Amino acid sequence: MTEKQYDLIVLGAGPVGENVADYATKAGLTCVIVERELVGGDCSFWACIPSKALLRPPSARDAALRVAGSKQSVTGPLDVAAVLARRDSFVSDWDDTGSLPWLESAGIDLVRGHGRLTGVRTVEVTTDGGETVVLEARQAVAVCTGSEALIPHIPGLAEAKPWTSRNATSVKEVPESLAIIGGGVVAAEMATAFIALGSTVTVIARSGLLSGLEPFAGEAVMTRLRTDGATVLHGAPVGVSRDDDGRAVIELDSGETVTATEVLVATGRTPRTTDIGLETVGLTPGDWIDVDDSLRVDGVDGGWLYAAGDVNHRVLLTHQGKYQGRAAGKAIAARVTNPETVAEPWGDLAASADHERVPSVIFSEPQVATVGLTASAAEKAGYRTRVVDYDLGAVSGSGLHADGYEGHARMVVDEDRGVALGVTFVGQDVAELLHAATIAVVGEVPLTRLWHAVPAFPTMSEIWLRLLETYRTGE
Ligand SMILES: Cc1cc2nc3c(=O)[nH]c(=O)nc-3n(C[C@H](O)[C@H](O)[C@H](O)COP(=O)(O)OP(=O)(O)OC[C@H]3O[C@@H](n4cnc5c(N)ncnc54)[C@H](O)[C@@H]3O)c2cc1C
Numbered sequence: 377m378t379e380k381q382y383d384l385i386v387l388g389a390g391p392v393g394e395n396v397a398d399y400a401t402k403a404g405l406t407c408v409i410v411e412r413e414l415v416g417g418d419c420s421f422w423a424c425i426p427s428k429a430l431l432r433p434p435s436a437r438d439a440a441l442r443v444a445g446s447k448q449s450v451t452g453p454l455d456v457a458a459v460l461a462r463r464d465s466f467v468s469d470w471d472d473t474g475s476l477p478w479l480e481s482a483g484i485d486l487v488r489g490h491g492r493l494t495g496v497r498t499v500e501v502t503t504d505g506g507e508t509v510v511l512e513a514r515q516a517v518a519v520c521t522g523s524e525a526l527i528p529h530i531p532g533l534a535e536a537k538p539w540t541s542r543n544a545t546s547v548k549e550v551p552e553s554l555a556i557i558g559g560g561v562v563a564a565e566m567a568t569a570f571i572a573l574g575s576t577v578t579v580i581a582r583s584g585l586l587s588g589l590e591p592f593a594g595e596a597v598m599t600r601l602r603t604d605g606a607t608v609l610h611g612a613p614v615g616v617s618r619d620d621d622g623r624a625v626i627e628l629d630s631g632e633t634v635t636a637t638e639v640l641v642a643t644g645r646t647p648r649t650t651d652i653g654l655e656t657v658g659l660t661p662g663d664w665i666d667v668d669d670s671l672r673v674d675g676v677d678g679g680w681l682y683a684a685g686d687v688n689h690r691v692l693l694t695h696q697g698k699y700q701g702r703a704a705g706k707a708i709a710a711r712v713t714n715p716e717t718v719a720e721p722w723g724d725l726a727a728s729a730d731h732e733r734v735p736s737v738i739f740s741e742p743q744v745a746t747v748g749l750t751a752s753a754a755e756k757a758g759y760r761t762r763v764v765d766y767d768l769g770a771v772s773g774s775g776l777h778a779d780g781y782e783g784h785a786r787m788v789v790d791e792d793r794g795v796a797l798g799v800t801f802v803g804q805d806v807a808e809l810l811h812a813a814t815i816a817v818v819g820e821v822p823l824t825r826l827w828h829a830v831p832a833f834p835t836m837s838e839i840w841l842r843l844l845e846t847y848r849t850g851e
Pocket residue numbers: 387388389390391392393410411412413414415416417418419420422423424425427428489490491492520521522523541545562648651652684685686687691692693694695696697
């Protein structure tokens with residue numbers, strides 16, 4: 377048994393754990409990070425990176441096909457083997473050796489193995505070789521263990537050995553057909569990817585596609601999926617089995633049956649907290665971990681426990697988790713000097729934007745880029761709102777970007793303060809329009825001043841001018 381002491385112990389070397397450790401170390405703390413799989417976490421090896429690596433080649437090919445002149449140069453189908461090989465290179469063939477020099481240069485120690493809290497500021501790690509390493513934190517422990525796919529209780533589903541997003545993003549042999557249970561982000565992106573890779577895709581979306589977003593987003597993605605040959609059903613699965621040929625058979629409450637080579641479960645996430653010793657510090661294993669805006673865990677005496685990233689269920693996105701990681705790292709370090717340090721809203725120690733100002737991009741076809749509140753969420757939150765819509769395809773830059781460009785933009789305005797509460801773009805390559813919207817929403821830029829942020833001609837950003845003109849016309 378080995379015993380070591382550090383200022384901070386971070387459980388989980390995903391993007392979030394890495395940021396907590398980095399920011400605390402930069403502030404002068406000694407830090408160790410515990411990782412049981414790959415340094416870089418799910419995002420690097422099974423989620424963001426491989427999924428986007430699968431989606432980019434068909435998206436680039438589609439873009440070329442939408443411009444007369446370049447269209448004629450696309451003379452063959454998508455090279456699936458090359459797509460998978462490019463994905464493999466982005467995940468370094470699931471080898472994290474490339475991440476280790478960064479940890480070393482940042483001055484962060486690494487212990488490989490499964491970590492569990494064993495009480496106040498202590499963690500025990502069972503290494504792959506079966507050794508036990510006992511770690512003691514002088515200041516804090518940060519839980520950044522992330523989340524994993526939730527397998528719902530549908531009779532026969534678990535026995536039918538469904539795919540999760542990990543199987544989909546690490547696919548080596550593209551199945552002839554794929555049924556996807558769920559209508560959220562994973563379903564939208566993986567349906568887009570597997571249609572392009574050549575599978576026959578059926579999406580079983582009991583409450584429609586992308587239901588938490590502006591309704592036109594899910595409708596546009598659904599229309600495109602259907603145009604590209606997918607079937608989108610609204611029933612709920614009530615039973616799953618494998619037939620004699622090994623194919624998955626999914627029965628729906630509507631009486632319909634879907635048969636496919638594989639079934640992908642995309643019904644949300646569950647926290648990785650079942651076996652991390654939460655019971656030793658008065659918390660419940662298997663629960664999401666509640667935190668305040670400085671990512672400090674609620675209800676733990678002494679305020680030494682932090683939880684950042686997916687595991688706290690505030691926002692399940694890498695960029696927002698990394699933002700939390702920066703705040704947590706700085707808050708932990710600040711409280712070494714002054715334990716009473718308060719995380720002021722919008723200060724460096726608080727993840728204030730988590731509440732109503734989160735940006736996200738869904739890399740489906742078309743893309744969906746959104747920040748802040750939807751019209752219905754803003755109304756529910758009690759704002760006096762005005763909704764401004766504009767046809768993104770009517771902007772000169774869009775027409776130049778792709779022949780017959782189709783897209784839509786919506787800005788939700790807080791009428792009392794004259795600022796944007798939320799913006800949603802749907803269309804080809806709208807991901808790159810998003811950060812301007814994030815600045816407008818997070819910065820609460822008055823629309824009267826935004827008028828003077830003149831978008832360059834002829835870019836798609838002229839959508840801002842059109843949205844503002846439409847808003848002013850309606851005054
Ligand atoms: C298919 C898919 C695509 C996605 N695409 C995007 C995207 O494009 N953009 C985006 O912003 N978000 C995306 N997300 C969400 C994103 O992956 C997560 O929000 C992000 O990975 C969360 O980071 P994290 O560090 O909290 O957790 P993780 O990345 O899950 O890292 C947690 C780490 O902790 C380790 N760990 C867990 N328990 C222990 C333990 N007991 N001891 C030691 N180590 C432990 C794990 O092995 C893992 O390495 C996607 C998610 C999925 C499923």
